[in-house]
Amino acid sequence: MPRKPAHSPDVPVPSPDPSTPSLAIDRRRAEFADRASEARFTRHFLPERNRQLKASLLFAAAFYVAFAATDFATLGDTAIARMLAVLRGGVALVGLGCFAAIVRRPASVRVSIGAACTLLVVALAAFMVVCWFQPEVLAWNAMSQALILMAVYVNFPNRYIYAAAIGIGSSIVFAAMLAVQGNLRADDLLTLVLLLVMGNALGCIAARRFQVAQREQFRASLLLQQLADRDPLTGCYNRRFLQKGLLNAELERARRYGTPLSVILCDIDHFKRVNDTYGHAAGDQVLADFAGLLLGLTRDTVDSAIRYGGEEFLLVLPQTDLAGAHALAERIRAAFAGAPGASIAATASFGIASVPAHASTPPASSEALIDAADAQLYEAKRGGRNMVCGTLAVAGR
8 A cells, every 4th residue: 555645633743843834923913924824823722712702702791781871871771772682682682692502612723713703793793783872872882892892902812803893894884873973073974983993903912012022932832842852863753752642542543533654663783893993973974864765765744663772763654555655665775775875884684564454353553563573674774774674564464
């Protein structure tokens, strides 16, 4: 079975450099420039976002209904006041519906963002209607609009561009309503418009600063995690990363979905002789060159290259059968042995253990799988080195 590209969300490989596209932040949009990085960030913060959003939805629903008292205080017990009370109740029902949608689908980023946008648009539209029927208190309502803008930008977690569109759009509509009703002197109208401009400006600054700060913190945590999980000389994962359960997770996934899984244990031949003859600096260069081959010939974000020991490396290859692993190992072997321009000639040996698709008796543990590969590596060494040996790995074998 040929090796096919695949996606493995459980084994992410962030870029080591924050200036590269995968972790660069577009400060105008206050998001990662790379969509995959932005999606990963959003999924990571989704539980926290939903907790804050659910609290904001309930708060908005309760206070929207509570402020119906101001309508009756301004308009009296009239048909318009009662109509506005019903309108406010409808906004509260929308808020409760959005709350229920998040509870029902807590893992959906689209539902979370959609709930925030829906409630804000409906609430602001209803607020415009309330303000239209209360022209005598437009100044107070303008102040209320400015306060609502703070909620749009800060209290309802949302994408920055959506919050800005809702905040600025509602302010333009509100300013147009002030001008159309014509109940204000020119200086009062200018003052209220400037108040709306200031509310949007401060809201945009605060929201963008918060969104960028969150992403910078997330990026820093990724880089720290990578420093802890990567071998600084070769750029491969280190033994610590393997001990965090990588291979056990892949083995369990292979069992669950009936897909093949292979591991290749690689060892540079006579590496001690290289160090003794050319020095440790030259030995380090040989290690780095070999690791570069491993990383270059494996699938990014799917396969994992691990520095298993001093000159030993382990490749974990999901969705790869024995034939595919053998072909890959042979390509690596040939490329390393015949590297053009290499200052030091070196070879490597390879041992493969492969779990076939839909295996009835897969290895009981990751240790058993690695032991099977190690036995094949020993066979390659005993057979003369610079060769590839492999086997199917099953329980009890």
